Amino acid sequence: MSENVTTPLTSIKGPLDLTDSYKLCECCLNILESLKTHDLVSIDVSEHSSLADFMLIGTGTSSRHVIAIAEKLIEKLKELGARNLTLAGVESGEWVIVDCGPVIVHLMQEMVRERYQLDDLYRCLAAGQFSELADAS
Numbered sequence: 234m235s236e237n238v239t240t241p242l243t244s245i246k247g248p249l250d251l252t253d254s255y256k257l258c259e260c261c262l263n264i265l266e267s268l269k270t271h272d273l274v275s276i277d278v279s280e281h282s283s284l285a286d287f288m289l290i291g292t293g294t295s296s297r298h299v300i301a302i303a304e305k306l307i308e309k310l311k312e313l314g315a316r317n318l319t320l321a322g323v324e325s326g327e328w329v330i331v332d333c334g335p336v337i338v339h340l341m342q343e344m345v346r347e348r349y350q351l352d353d354l355y356r357c358l359a360a361g362q363f364s365e366l367a368d369a370s
Contacts, residue, residue, distance in 0.1 A: 254279070254286035254335035257315075261336055264309045265291050268302045270340065276355040286335040288355045292343050296326025299340045303329040306338065 258275055265273055270291035279286040293299035300323050307318050310333065319332035327345045331338040339351055346352075 257333060258287040258289065258336050260310070260313065261289055261306065261333060261338060264306050265289065265302065265338070268305050269298075270302055271343075272346075274352055276352070276359050278355055278359045281358050281361050285337045287337070288351070289336060289338045290346070290351050290355070291338070291340050292346050293326075293340055294342075296342060299329050299342060300326040302340050303331050303338075306331055 262273060262275055270293065273289065273291045276288045276290070277286065278284075278288055291302070293302050303320055303323065307320060310318060315333065317334065320329065321332070322329040327342050328349075329340045331340070341349075341351075
C-alpha cells in the first residue's frame with residue numbers, strides 16, 4: 234500500500250485540476266494502486282525543488298509490468314483531462330518516468346530501485362538535507 238492515499242479514484246470527477254498538485258498526486262497514487270504497483274511511496278519535495286511538488290516511486294514485477302503501469306497511468310490521467318504528460322524509459326522497462334508536471338512518477342523493477350535508492354534521495358531533499366546528498370556522492 235502507499236503512503237498518504239485518502240481519495241478513492243471513483244470520487245474524482247471531470248477534468249483533473251492540474252493546478253492542485255496534491256489532488257493530482259492522490260489521483261496518481263490511486264491509479265497506481267489499482268494497477269498493482271508495489272511499494273508505492275509519495276514524497277513531498279515542494280519546499281526544496283523547483284522541478285516538481287511530489288515524487289512518486291513504485292515497483293513493478295517485470296519490465297512488461299513497469300511499462301504497462303506507465304502506459305495505463307497516462308491513459309487514465311488523459312481520461313481525466315490531463316495533458317502534456319511525458320513518458321521516458323519504455324525501451325527497456327527497467328526504470329520508466331512519467332512526468333505529470335507537478336508530480337513525477339518513477340516506476341522501476343525491484344533491482345533498479347534498490348540500486349539507485351531514490352526513496353532515500355528524495356526524502357533527504359524533502360527534509361532539506363542537502364549536505365547528506367553531497368556526502369553520499
